[in-house]
Amino acid sequence: MYAIAGASGQLGQLVLAGLVEKVGADKVVALVRTPAKLAEAAASGVSVRAFDYDAVDAAALAGVERLLLISANEVGKRGPQHQAVIDAAKAADVGLIAYTSILHAPTSTIGLAEEHRATEAALAASGLPYMLLRNGWYNENYTGALGPSIEHGAIIGAAGAGRICSATRADYAAAAVAALVDGAAADVYELAGDEAFTMADFAAHVARIAGKPVAYVDMSQADYAAALEGVGLPGWLAAMLANSSYASSQGALCDDSHTLSRLIGRPTTPIADTIAAALA
Helix, strand or coil, X not given: CEEEECCCCHHHHHHHHHHHHHHCHHHEEEEECCHHHHHHXXXXXXXXXXXXXXXXCHHHHCCCCEEEECCCCCCCCHHHXXXXXXXXXXXXXXXXXXXXXXXXXXCCCCCCHHHHHHHHHHHHHHCCCXXXXXXXXXXXXXXXXXXXXXXXXXXXXXXXXXXXXXXXXXXXXXXXXXXXXXXXXXXXXXXXXXXXXXXXXXXXHHHHHHCCCCEEEEXXXXXXXXXXXXXXXXXXXXXXXXXXXXXXXXCCCCCCCCHHHXXXXXXXXXXXXXXXXXXX
């Protein structure tokens, strides 16, 4: 029996669909805060169970042999939330946990990596068999605000000439399914896209596909954070995004191992394809 914690999220729903296709709905448990969100999955035979990262009930994990712990989305609360899930999995005798961590977690200079490192340490201390899916960035992280960028003819950031190896959510979801079903305890997957690009490359792709001039404008980390605040982002979010962008200038978001494409058995989705889909 396979379970997905966070099954109603953007990544979780893709994993859920892929896992059902691979092993059958009767072998899948979807763990969600609001079960009504997955009424269609429940009707298809998936066991949909209430599961709140802030109030974890080990009973929801009854019968689960392999659990995918998708990282919580509340930055700053992930440490205790993930620890609660790990404790519940141990109490429920779950056979293995697969965790969606961050690319190169032990050495990453991205601020978000701290909570992932803490979760990896908690898994190691738990005594439970576990595997790590260290995900790079999503292609979709870069295509959410293309409209204003095209309108102003500029994409701003603090990434310098750093190489970025992103992939789509669907690529990472396929990897999670493959690892959860066929992977083994102690496996560590550094997952990133096949094709590296710089933000200047990204801007060139946008310009070509949109048919309008768009250039990348590099800034300092502080100036980029200030610019993001200037368009209405909260200070903490602006600082987090600027930190991640600057870290990419130092190689934090690239990995040339092609582990992801080997795991899913196909090439990862090029960033240009995701840009084209977003602008279609």
